[in-house]
Ligand SMILES: NC(=O)C1=CN([C@@H]2O[C@H](COP(=O)(O)OP(=O)(O)OC[C@H]3O[C@@H](n4cnc5c(N)ncnc54)[C@H](OP(=O)(O)O)[C@@H]3O)[C@@H](O)[C@H]2O)C=CC1
């Protein structure tokens with residue numbers, strides 16, 4: 001039996017919209033998708049848009065793309081859309097499988113999915129954890145999300161918020177880094193436009209090289225630092241007292257902790 005032939009995306013904002021665009025760009029048939037979003041301007045061509053929960057949809061899975069803070073309010077409204085024969089895929093940060101099972105008890109299976117915005121261009125890591133999928137359905141789920149980048153099962157769900165902080169929120173931190181690098185270049189004397197262009201082009205090339213290289217980013221950093229040269233002086237600033245590592249440690253901790261808080265608040269509001 002085929003799995004996940006018709007996906008109903010509930011909430012097509014920044015992340016859901018990026019995923020839908022990514023699937024369509026990867027050549028998926030738009031007829032495979034429907035969207036439920038009360039105020040969305042328009043769905044992509046060929047994708048049916050519902051303003052109200054549809055009574056006649058033949059979907060076999062939903063993808064929850066609204067905010068975790070809305071679970072208590074919206075969960076009860078979508079019981080009819082998540083009955084037997086339907087798998088619930090959820091993007092809701094912090095909301096764990098036990099909470100998804102409690103919110104959508106009629107569904108066949110429940111899957112946490114954590115992509116990032118690069119799903120739009122097929123370059124997102126996608127972390128997944130599941131409950132209730134048979135092996136063939138599990139393979140089909142992985143294949144569906146693999147079209148948006150690289151999908152993988154995280155065996156230990158207790159690490160999901162931490163993995164989310166690194167890979168789901170991560171682009172936000174990288175964009176902040178690019179901005180900060182450009183701002184520093186400008187403050188020290190480069191024209192703003194030149195600093196912006198150099199920072200962007202540098203990060204694009206450096207990350208492509210790191211992805212293609214057969215040595216680690218740490219070794220690559222050492223290759224950039226010519227003996228007795230300039231780069232080592234800058235690396236010394238980042239490395240002093242583990243400054244950068246400590247900063248990122250704190251960044252990931254704060255981000256992951258917010259996932260626990262979102263879950264606790266959603267539980268309290270049930
Ligand atoms: N942004 C990101 O990079 C990532 C986000 N996520 C997760 O994705 C989810 C969405 O986040 P994000 O895309 O950033 O947020 P957005 O606010 O951009 O998207 C949420 C969407 O849900 C819609 N919505 C609101 N109420 C309803 C309703 N009753 N029925 C259907 N749709 C509704 C919103 O419409 P309206 O705007 O009109 O209220 C909006 O289009 C969250 O759970 C988040 O944790 C996961 C990974 C990365």
Ligand SMILES: O=C(O)[C@@H]1CCC=N1
Nearest residue numbers: 093164165168169170
């Ligand atoms: O900020 C958030 O909560 C979501 C989850 C990961 C990225 N964005």
